[in-house]
Amino acid sequence: MKKNNFLHKHQKTLAPLLSLVLIILITASVTPGFLSIRMVDGHLFGSLLDILHRATPTALVALGMAVVIGTRGIDLSVGAVIAISGAVTAVLTVNTDWPVWVVILCALGTGMLCGLWNGILVSVFNIQPIVATLILMVAGRGIAQMITEGQIVTFHSDVLDAIGNGYFLAFPIRVWIAIGMIALTVLVMRKTALGLFIEAVGANVRASRLVGIEARLLVLSAYVFSGLCAAMSGIILAADIRGADANNAGLWLELDAILAVVLAGASLAGGRIYLLLTIVGVLIIQTLTTAILTSGLPVQYNLVVKATIILAVLLVQSPKTRQWISDFFTKKKRAANSSTGKADTGKGSEKP
Amino acid sequence: MQALSVRPSLPWLGAFKRKAVLTTFSVLLPVLSASAMAADLTIGFSQIGSESGWRTSETQSIKAEAERRGYDLKFSDAQQKQENQIKAVRSFIAQGVDGILLAPVVETGWDQVLKEAQRAKIPVVLIDRGVAADPSLYLTKVASDFKEEGSLAASWLAAKTNGRCNIVELQGSVGSSAAIDRKTGFDAVIGNFPNMTITRSQSGSFTRAGGKEVMESFLKAEGGAKNICALFAHNDDMALGAILAMKEAGVKPTKDILVVSIDAVPDIFKAMADGEANATIELNPHLGGPAFDAILASQDGKKVDKWIKANGPLYLPDTAAAEYAKRK
Numbered sequence: 247m248k249k250n251n252f253l254h255k256h257q258k259t260l261a262p263l264l265s266l267v268l269i270i271l272i273t274a275s276v277t278p279g280f281l282s283i284r285m286v287d288g289h290l291f292g293s294l295l296d297i298l299h300r301a302t303p304t305a306l307v308a309l310g311m312a313v314v315i316g317t318r319g320i321d322l323s324v325g326a327v328i329a330i331s332g333a334v335t336a337v338l339t340v341n342t343d344w345p346v347w348v349v350i351l352c353a354l355g356t357g358m359l360c361g362l363w364n365g366i367l368v369s370v371f372n373i374q375p376i377v378a379t380l381i382l383m384v385a386g387r388g389i390a391q392m393i394t395e396g397q398i399v400t401f402h403s404d405v406l407d408a409i410g411n412g413y414f415l416a417f418p419i420r421v422w423i424a425i426g427m428i429a430l431t432v433l434v435m436r437k438t439a440l441g442l443f444i445e446a447v448g449a450n451v452r453a454s455r456l457v458g459i460e461a462r463l464l465v466l467s468a469y470v471f472s473g474l475c476a477a478m479s480g481i482i483l484a485a486d487i488r489g490a491d492a493n494n495a496g497l498w499l500e501l502d503a504i505l506a507v508v509l510a511g512a513s514l515a516g517g518r519i520y521l522l523l524t525i526v527g528v529l530i531i532q533t534l535t536t537a538i539l540t541s542g543l544p545v546q547y548n549l550v551v552k553a554t555i556i557l558a559v560l561l562v563q564s565p566k567t568r569q570w571i572s573d574f575f576t577k578k579k580r581a582a583n584s585s586t587g588k589a590d591t592g593k594g595s596e597k598p
Numbered sequence: 599m600q601a602l603s604v605r606p607s608l609p610w611l612g613a614f615k616r617k618a619v620l621t622t623f624s625v626l627l628p629v630l631s632a633s634a635m636a637a638d639l640t641i642g643f644s645q646i647g648s649e650s651g652w653r654t655s656e657t658q659s660i661k662a663e664a665e666r667r668g669y670d671l672k673f674s675d676a677q678q679k680q681e682n683q684i685k686a687v688r689s690f691i692a693q694g695v696d697g698i699l700l701a702p703v704v705e706t707g708w709d710q711v712l713k714e715a716q717r718a719k720i721p722v723v724l725i726d727r728g729v730a731a732d733p734s735l736y737l738t739k740v741a742s743d744f745k746e747e748g749s750l751a752a753s754w755l756a757a758k759t760n761g762r763c764n765i766v767e768l769q770g771s772v773g774s775s776a777a778i779d780r781k782t783g784f785d786a787v788i789g790n791f792p793n794m795t796i797t798r799s800q801s802g803s804f805t806r807a808g809g810k811e812v813m814e815s816f817l818k819a820e821g822g823a824k825n826i827c828a829l830f831a832h833n834d835d836m837a838l839g840a841i842l843a844m845k846e847a848g849v850k851p852t853k854d855i856l857v858v859s860i861d862a863v864p865d866i867f868k869a870m871a872d873g874e875a876n877a878t879i880e881l882n883p884h885l886g887g888p889a890f891d892a893i894l895a896s897q898d899g900k901k902v903d904k905w906i907k908a909n910g911p912l913y914l915p916d917t918a919a920a921e922y923a924k925r926k
Contacts, residue, residue, distance in 0.1 A: 396648055487810055487838075494806075
């Protein structure tokens with residue numbers, strides 16, 4: 247009884263988590279050694295570590311995306327911003343003697359500028375977010391190609407190598423960076439009123455303005471934050487392959503990020519931000535990718551298998567399915583109650 | 599160039615002989631005639647764009663070859679748009695060039711403009727890609743044979759390992775002709791060696807990041823390098839990503855795992871010089887020579903093959919440092 251109530255109350259949280267665990271378990275049963283983790287050269291080594299390692303760029307982007315979607319917006323330009331910030335990192339590392347932290351600050355600044363551009367289009371000019379960010383999505387990759395002059399610019403820097411592939415306390419440094427960023431965002435969103443304000447703006451702009459919330463500035467800063475997150479992701483992705491690939495870096499990553507936010511149970515209509523569940527969504531997507539790569543599935547089936555599983559997860563989470571499941575359990579309980587002759591207390595028919 | 603390409607097409611010009619058209623235009627456009635008369639042949643070249651390093655070197659190579667022969671090359675960059683290429687070809691026809699080189703951005707939709715060129719009796723040579731049109735509409739195609747590239751890689755590997763090797767394969771983008779044909783050619787050769795098998799095969803989408811991620815998962819799934827003898831990557835960029843993945847997993851490329859790939863981009867020569875890659879096969883960008891020769895042959899009334907295969911050589915580490923210096 248008590249357990250059932252817990253399930254009802256946390257169904258929304260449990261669905262993505264259980265999906266993730268289920269996908270990992272199924273993969274482990276298909277691919278032997280998937281769960282094995284051992285120490286190599288003083289750091290952890292295994293497929294599960296690969297998932298964390300590979301998930302960081304998407305996780306950072308999804309973090310920014312979750313906030314933007316919370317304002318009832320969307321940011322399609324993050325993939326392009328990744329390409330731009332990666333290009334800035336590579337070109338500055340190769341062509342200048344600037345210290346690496348200046349290069350990183352420049353790349354982060356470029357990402358924030360891109361976010362500012364999106365934010366101004368959306369909040370000042372009131373252009374629909376999907377259209378406003380589409381502009382940079384298309385143009386951004388061109389800008390990145392201009393910066394790299396169409397070539398893959400390779401570079402060498404010990405600090406960037408460490409960001410891309412280094413380890414600290416047995417875990418990849420980039421995972422620590424992502425954890426730090428997630429913790430910071432959760433702290434700001436949940437321990438200050440900012441998260442509430444952003445959700446209020448997403449739910450109802452006019453009402454939030456009437457209660458005195460500076461909606462325009464909040465929306466603007468959400469896009470700047472998304473640009474910053476994308477730039478961090480871009481630096482990591484460039485550091486990962488020690489080069490800036492303007493054509494392919496972060497290609498279609500915006501869609502993975504949006505999917506992660508949706509898998510977390512957020513609505514694209516805004517008003518809700520689920521940061522930690524979004525990260526679970528990212529892990530679901532990355533686990534699927536890594537699982538497919540290690541499984542030995544023929545390449546032609548990759549995308550179909552991935553899409554089918556994602557669809558299954560989304561279906562399990564849909565409000566209609568949840569309603570059916572809870573109805574099913576209620577009926578069963580009623581039947582059980584009536585057969586033992588007890589009166590229905592009414593608790594069983596409680597809506598989730 | 600841009601000004602000329604907006605000139606409307608003049609199909610009736612096809613009724614005249616090429617030289618007659620040239621004279622008509624030399625009266626109308628004295629500037630054009632000056633450049634046309636000075637050159638031996640006037641060739642129009644419609645290039646797709648400059649989306650990759652390879653395409654840039656192809657453009658440079660064709661321009662250099664035209665200059666070496668003293669031809670007047672009219673170059674048009676289509677920026678990845680077929681409509682721009684069609685406009686460019688029509689403007690070449692209107693200018694009455696002696697031949698047209700076309701690197702088609704897509705396979706379909708060329709019939710009409712190819713017919714216009716044929717009516718004007720201007721030979722069209724397709725460069726590095728084919729089109730889905732009646733072969734009688736163009737003179738020839740000058741391009742690499744992806745299957746032969748795959749076969750060459752497999753032959754080298756078979757010789758190197760005495761026909762005994764567990765291979766992991768990094769495929770190109772799923773469904774691309776380069777990926778399909780390179781795989782077909784490779785599989786055909788290793789089929790002759792019962793002890794050569796592909797143990798893992800996945801798509802790395804022709805990118806460095808893709809190659810790295812897939813190689814990481816191969817190394818995990820195979821429990822390190824002990825069961826992998828060689829890596830065959832459908833392009834150099836994926837091989838370069840895979841080399842990073844090997845080094846990070848403590849595996850020594852070329853010593854623990856042989857690395858063979860295709861394209862011959864500059865960075866793979868650096869990797870070979872550093873002892874991290876074994877062999878690469880050039881996707882030949884020097885297509886100008888064979889294309890111009892085909893146009894000359896057709897002017898002399900000789901028969902030209904419909905596909906002139908222009909395959910590049912296999913490069914090994916011994917010349918890598920010199921090649922890298924040349925291509926950087």
